[in-house]
Amino acid sequence: MSEQPEISHTYETECQRAELLGLQPPDRADFERKRQARLEHELAEQEAAEAVLLEQQDETLGGVGGKLGELNSILSSTQQKLNRFKQTACGSLTNIFSRASSGSVDLTAGGTAAGPTQEERPPVLAAKPPPTAAEVSAAKAAKQKRMDSQLDKLDSLINQADNAQIAMSEQTQQMRRLAK
Template identity: 85%
Template sequence: MSEPTEISSYEQECQRAELLGLQPPDKADFERKRQARLEHEMAEQEAAEAVLLEQQDESLGNVGGKLGELNSILSSTQQKLNRFKQTACGSLTNIFARASSGSVDLTGAAGGPGPAPPDQPPPPVREQPAAKPPPTAAEVAAAKAAKAKRMDSQLDKLDTLINQADNAQIAMSEQTQQMRRLAK
């Protein structure tokens, strides 16, 4: 907060006490309470962000599993298409003539089909009881570093999911083209 707001807030509290016929608050005591209130609000905000990060981790895992399942289905479909081409085409010359339409490799940069490998389990969310002293600067720095690490991990997971989605899109397109060629 800026300096004028702090003073006006203290002055407002003094005016309130005067109107109610109470003793005006001690400035040092007022500042301690205000600081404690701000630290409590920051702790609540950090806890809310930690819960949000956990929810995002869970949803990323769900998406990763579904994309892995899709890539697995596409891989199975590609194997069936290849078997159908071998039995339907018959001779080796036909197979070699159609080699340009080959199969799609789903084991590219995304690490193959299947869900993304699980990272470390997320750290448990700590709730601060009212009587607990405010966190030290080292604890705050450690919490911020942990949050940054989790966010980096989520970005890595998003990159993996994007690669899996790209592989699935390419595989579906190739398989659609192969089926159209076979149907002609």
């Protein structure tokens, strides 16, 4: 399907077209009604496409949140094993040299995993009768709410990623110290 730039369809151009083709000029009220219906239909299609895109983004964010949650779980488990190892193998050396350990990293500060949540779905606009102004404003409000929710999820994912990076760095330093 090739996309061509849409030519501005004004009443005057339709009259000129009809004159060139030897047809009766269109009724102005009928032309405006059809033009408005076409614009509403295009807007409805655009809103439906945006709703599908938001749904896909929600699924992607849920997947990323689950993977970051899994990574943080693995890092927490690794930190527990490092702490146990330090207590058993290095405990006596630590007491001898009075060396302070760096402690563990708190992975719970980042909040919960951003999994898929049950939210209101924006109404899907079909090619049926044009939506009322109230329906359009409700759809816009639902879309804005969903976008805000996605921004909150992104913030949570960024926090989880930061916590994972800090935990990995800390654990790497601890392992290097233990290996010396």
